[in-house]
Amino acid sequence: MSETVYLNGEFLPKEKASISPDDRGFIFADGVYEVVKYYKGKPFRFDDHIMRLKNSLSALELTFEVNGLDDVFDILLEKNGLKNKEAAVYWQITRGVNKRMHNFPKNIKPTIYAFVFELPSFTDKLKNGIKVITHDDIRWLRCDIKSISLLPNTMLYNKAIENGAEECILIRNGIVTEATHSSILGVKNGKVITHPLTNLVLPGISRKVIHEICVKNKIEFIEKPFTEEELYEMDELIIAGTGTEVMPIIQVDKKLIGDGKPGNLTRFLQDKFFELV
Amino acid sequence: MSETVYLNGEFLPKEKASISPDDRGFIFADGVYEVVKYYKGKPFRFDDHIMRLKNSLSALELTFEVNGLDDVFDILLEKNGLKNKEAAVYWQITRGVNKRMHNFPKNIKPTIYAFVFELPSFTDKLKNGIKVITHDDIRWLRCDIKSISLLPNTMLYNKAIENGAEECILIRNGIVTEATHSSILGVKNGKVITHPLTNLVLPGISRKVIHEICVKNKIEFIEKPFTEEELYEMDELIIAGTGTEVMPIIQVDKKLIGDGKPGNLTRFLQDKFFELV
Numbered sequence: 023m024s025e026t027v028y029l030n031g032e033f034l035p036k037e038k039a040s041i042s043p044d045d046r047g048f049i050f051a052d053g054v055y056e057v058v059k060y061y062k063g064k065p066f067r068f069d070d071h072i073m074r075l076k077n078s079l080s081a082l083e084l085t086f087e088v089n090g091l092d093d094v095f096d097i098l099l100e101k102n103g104l105k106n107k108e109a110a111v112y113w114q115i116t117r118g119v120n121k122r123m124h125n126f127p128k129n130i131k132p133t134i135y136a137f138v139f140e141l142p143s144f145t146d147k148l149k150n151g152i153k154v155i156t157h158d159d160i161r162w163l164r165c166d167i168k169s170i171s172l173l174p175n176t177m178l179y180n181k182a183i184e185n186g187a188e189e190c191i192l193i194r195n196g197i198v199t200e201a202t203h204s205s206i207l208g209v210k211n212g213k214v215i216t217h218p219l220t221n222l223v224l225p226g227i228s229r230k231v232i233h234e235i236c237v238k239n240k241i242e243f244i245e246k247p248f249t250e251e252e253l254y255e256m257d258e259l260i261i262a263g264t265g266t267e268v269m270p271i272i273q274v275d276k277k278l279i280g281d282g283k284p285g286n287l288t289r290f291l292q293d294k295f296f297e298l299v
Numbered sequence: 300m301s302e303t304v305y306l307n308g309e310f311l312p313k314e315k316a317s318i319s320p321d322d323r324g325f326i327f328a329d330g331v332y333e334v335v336k337y338y339k340g341k342p343f344r345f346d347d348h349i350m351r352l353k354n355s356l357s358a359l360e361l362t363f364e365v366n367g368l369d370d371v372f373d374i375l376l377e378k379n380g381l382k383n384k385e386a387a388v389y390w391q392i393t394r395g396v397n398k399r400m401h402n403f404p405k406n407i408k409p410t411i412y413a414f415v416f417e418l419p420s421f422t423d424k425l426k427n428g429i430k431v432i433t434h435d436d437i438r439w440l441r442c443d444i445k446s447i448s449l450l451p452n453t454m455l456y457n458k459a460i461e462n463g464a465e466e467c468i469l470i471r472n473g474i475v476t477e478a479t480h481s482s483i484l485g486v487k488n489g490k491v492i493t494h495p496l497t498n499l500v501l502p503g504i505s506r507k508v509i510h511e512i513c514v515k516n517k518i519e520f521i522e523k524p525f526t527e528e529e530l531y532e533m534d535e536l537i538i539a540g541t542g543t544e545v546m547p548i549i550q551v552d553k554k555l556i557g558d559g560k561p562g563n564l565t566r567f568l569q570d571k572f573f574e575l576v
Contacts, residue, residue: 027320029320036321039319039320040317040318040319040320041317041318041319041320041325042316042317042318043304043306043316043317043318043412044313045325046453047325048318048322048324048325048393048412048447049391049447049449050447050449050450050452050453051328051447051448051449051450052449052450052453082450082454083457112399114326116325122389124449124452124453124456124457124479124480125453125456125457125459125460125461126453126457135320135325158440160439160440160441161439161440162437162438162439162450162451163435163437163438164437164451169450170325170326170327170328170450171328171448171449171450171451172326172327172328172329172401172448173327173328173329173330173359173439173446173447173448174439174441174448175327175401176323176327176329176401176402176403177359179401179402180360180401180402180403182402183402184402202401203401
């Protein structure tokens with residue numbers, strides 16, 4: 023069965039989906055995106071994703087009506103036989119098609135493209151933890167916008183893969199910000215520490231869920247920058263994201279974190295996370 | 300007559316040109332581009348553009364055979380009736396179409412898209428100069444790569460246009476780097492000053508031509524960072540680029556540069572530049 027995607031109001035076989043090469047998404051990366059995971063047919067934190075999407079659109083002065091996307095995604099899951107599987111929806115909205123000019127054209131119609139895919143939890147990795155590398159955070163200074171201008175993220179993630187690692191932790195001026203497509207949280211002396219929500223990091227929704235779990239369970243959750251040196255000295259390390267969920271990091275570059283096994287607080291947060299989904 | 304574009308080996312009417320929404324250019328801005336100006340049917344500094352393209356491709360570990368592009372562009376100009384006009388070729392190369400994943404897929408076929416357009420010199424502006432604004436340089440830290448990951452450039456250029464200006468000068472940590480799609484050069488006491496070629500600026504080809512003119516005419520050309528304060532105190536200011544050529548800046552934000560008219564050294568550089576094209 024051919025995969026069905028959604029493009030500008032139509033459901034169609036992926037091989038029939040086409041956009042103009044003059045789409046500003048293709049020419050300028052002038053667009054935003056989101057990925058939502060579906061557990062047992064239900065989206066997890068859909069409203070949070072929509073709120074973040076609205077913020078990203080607003081930052082780009084891009085007008086798009088987001089109501090009704092939930093219905094579109096339900097149909098997409100249905101048409102692709104993923105209704106009751108662990109799956110995810112990816113969608114992106116670009117400013118639309120126009121003669122190439124840097125400034126924002128008025129009155130053009132945004133492009134929306136969405137597809138679904140099976141996304142089971144990475145069970146083994148969630149259990150055993152993963153290795154990561156570090157790299158200078160070479161991205162722009164509006165990482166709070168979930169834009170498709172992702173070339174640096176792909177370059178840095180690619181470095182991780184080429185080095186036999188699973189993610190790349192980003193360090194800007196000595197401070198740990200996040201990873202190429204996940205948030206990073208450290209555990210030190212029973213406290214969870216992560217970068218505050220500034221222009222340098224995406225407001226991660228899994229990060230937010232972990233925050234809520236901490237508050238509910240009286241675990242101190244500290245939003246403050248920490249350094250590369252502190253990174254290596256954490257008792258536990260976690261990356262969090264829609265696909266990675268609550269993923270233990272057991273090694274950064276050549277250095278083991280803690281005793282090189284996922285820690286107790288990480289396990290606790292995982293358990294609480296999976297109770298919610 | 301319909302516009303003819305070039306896409307993956309074919310010349311076709313623009314309205315028939317289509318790419319997959321899974322092209323990594325659309326999903327990740329995973330691609331590079333160039334723009335070359337043609338004067339009297341001849342490309343200006345074509346070899347420099349090809350060399351820079353090769354460097355950009357190499358930085359992205361993207362393999363693409365660039366030989367023969369000159370013939371493609373000649374045909375495009377011919378087909379669009381621009382053979383003997385002042386025109387430009389825009390082309391971009393992306394990694395190609397693949398299921399979405401951040402790391403670089405192996406063995407996929409790059410996408411190439413090219414189009415031509417009339418591009419006469421901005422005669423009035425070259426004569427009278429333009430106003431610009433300034434803004435924090437929010438771009439990534441590999442501005443030496445001419446990538447299509449241009450969202451910040453579009454946002455900042457859009458601010459210029461909304462403020463009745465023609466470009467936006469970018470300032471990183473107090474240092475003037477370049478503009479959203481041009482190099483910036485200052486003139487102070489008869490010397491030309493511009494940011495050195497680091498990861499923070501594109502190696503501009505018009506900038507290089509100005510450098511050569513300076514060397515030939517014994518004008519001191521100094522590559523060193525200068526501050527925002529020094530920017531306002533320059534005797535003359537120039538932005539340089541394929542489309543803007545050698546463009547005088549007469550006002551930055553609310554402040555006039557020099558006496559608010561294009562200066563003598565700017566005029567000299569313009570004259571020498573247009574002798575070359």
